Amino acid sequence: MNQNCLQIHPKDNIAVALRDIKKFSVLHINHIELEVKNDIRAKHKFALHDLKTGDEIIMYGVLVGVANQPISQGTAITVDNIGHAAGDYKPKQSTFVWNPPNINKWKNRAFMGYHRADGKVGTSNYWVVVPLTFCENNNLDIIKEAILEPLGYLPKRDFFINTKALVDSYKAGNSIQELLEKPIILDAEEMIENRVFPNVDGIKFLKHEGGCGGTREDAETLCNLLAGYITNPNVAGATILSLGCQNAQISMIREAISKRDPSFSKPIYILEQQQSKSVESFISESVKKTFMGMIEANTIEREPAPLSNLTVGLECGGSDGFSGISANPALGYASDILAALGGSPILAEFPELHGVEQDLINRCVSNKSAERFTSLIQTYSEKALNVGSSFEKNPSPGNIKDGLVTDAMKSAGAAKKGGTSPVTDVLDYTEPVTKPGLNLLCTPGNDVESTTALVGSGANIIVFTTGLGTPTGNPIAPVIKVSSNTSLAKKMKDIIDINAGTIISGEDSIETKGEEILEYIIQVASGKRVPKAVQLNQNDFIPWKRGISL
Incomplete structure (x- = not known):
């Protein structure tokens, strides 16, 4: 592909510029010689032939637009000279025959993953904290603040911002100029990560704005999505927070989990705030249950798994x-x-x-x-x-x-x-x-x-x-x-x-x-x-x- 432009498919009547092309440049593309009518920026397209109003624009061998005015050969394709158009489609027309790539070098390869009881294999090992309604988001934030740093789950970054250094300097009476000039960036090496549970990659908090209001269908869909995360092989277990009166009921999430995995056996803790003595008690129990679950999650270690266990989005x-x-x-x-x-x-x-x-x-x-x-x-x-x-x-x-x-x-x-x-x-x-x-x-x-x-x-x-x-x-x-x-x-x-x-x-x-x-x-x-x-x-x-x- 080491050239100035590319006609992707033989049927295409437009080409893509791989580099900036100057006006009046002469190009040779698959036996077509043309002069570029205007500057064409890299990534943009231009006409390979003269096009009339109403002519179809073909790229990748399929219909991608229609000319809404005459377009001369070598002219840039823009939102001004073409409009949207797409091909019609019909029922399945024939038996599909696939010529797969050669997989000899891959068929005996494996990855090191976390094997789950349902036969799936995770690429990571996380604990999740899941609110059934947005009403629990504030509690989610408090739990997050209480648990991440003590368990050693600092973000993996190349640097950290040391805001405390600014606070200390301000309290010491430093001037505005001194505060502006004060270094507050710390290298990652200066932030010592000491995980209590080395086999658990982290605790993730699935904060959202749903679970109540909206429609009952919204709540059911949300529970199905959350169940998908809880049963995902990258998850070791879950803490679920319920208020109690929301549309997304505990029974709904239980049913959604069971539908995906009838023999579900991961550790899971469901807490309902309206059945708790106080906010303090509710959050305390949530933290304790999460901690207990992570002890169990930490017993899982990576083991070899065939590449067929990869599900790639x-x-x-x-x-x-x-x-x-x-x-x-x-x-x-x-x-x-x-x-x-x-x-x-x-x-x-x-x-x-x-x-x-x-x-x-x-x-x-x-x-x-x-x-x-x-x-x-x-x-x-x-x-x-x-x-x-x-x-x-x-x-x-x-x-x-x-x-x-x-x-x-x-x-x-x-x-x-x-x-x-x-x-x-x-x-x-x-x-x-x-x-x-x-x-x-x-x-x-x-x-x-x-x-x-x-x-x-x-x-x-x-x-x-x-x-x-x-x-x-x-x-x-x-x-x-x-x-x-x-x-x-x-x-x-x-x-x-x-x-x-x-x-x-x-x-x-x-x-x-x-x-x-x-x-x-x-x-x-x-x-x-x-x-x-x-x-x-x-x-x-x-x-x-x-x-x-x-």
Whole structure:
């Protein structure tokens, strides 16, 4: 890919600039010679042929837009000269035949994970504290303050801010100027981490704004999501806080847990504040029960597990014009290897599959799965239209600025994360993964809502591609960040783990970078590498209320 531009698919009538291209430059692209009519910034597209008003815009071999005015050959494609358009889709048309990648070098590999009684294997070992309603959030904060530091769970950062030094200087009578000049940054080495429970990776607090008000369906959905976290193999046990009168009742969370794991045996403590003597008593008991549970969680140690026990959430956010030709297809190749090994990659973000539905329908292993995918995405689209929105409103200002000018163009690149393997199952929001192979999960395109959902459905690790940079993490699943371009990897090296920009520069192929991603997944799953999102203590958790979120 070591050139100025790329025609991604032979059917495409637009190409993407891999570097800034000056006006009047003459380009040769697959037997086409053209003169560029205006400056084209890297990541943006330009016409390979003259286009008339109403002509279809084809990229990745699929419909991604329609010309709303004449566009001369060599002219930049923008929101001003094309509009959104996406291809129609029909029922599953034929039997899908897959040519899987060679897995010889991977089939005997293992990762070091935490084996659970239900047969699943975690990549981490966390205790979670879960409120059933937002009314318990203040108590959650008090418990968090009381327990994290004494047990040695300081955030894994390269530096810490020593605010106490400012307080001491202020009390000593130092001037404003002296306070401004006072060093308050401490190196991580100066903060001694002394964990009481070395086999427990941390205590995570799943703070949210739901559980009461709203609808009963909202409460049921929330309980299903929380049950997904409690039964996730990365969780050793849970402390559940209930007020008592909220919609999300204790019986509801018990039922949701039992539905996922009828033989559930993890330590779990459920406390109800309205049955307690006082706030002090309630919090004291919560801390004690959590401490008791962590003693049990600490007895679990990492042991070898086959790669088929990896359930990897495939996520993208802050995408750019390179995402669909570097980071996403590289992750897709890693996904294909994992699927061939019997693992379970999960592709979500249904608004960002708009325009590529037919390919995914055809890849479904059964008509039932194909029909379910069609039903879920149609229902989602209709709900968006009913509130005056639509999938075409999905691209963010940042997406558009960096070359993704229609939703179908963004979707065609985003879907590359799912590789080429068969779709073995289609899941609605909060439903757990039960089948190996590529799973489709109905979630919004919103980064945190989608990542939250992936883990709730069983992902024990997340790979998150980005072209613009985003600090998103998750409380219990390690999140690995892959940049689509080298500029981002250098500029935001504190959040990026892997640079796929080397595909754009020609240093790597999609296959070699995909193998690098899978190797990094194994290292993280074994506890040998710590992704930047974990180091930065990024614990983003936003349940979806099933309203319209793109």
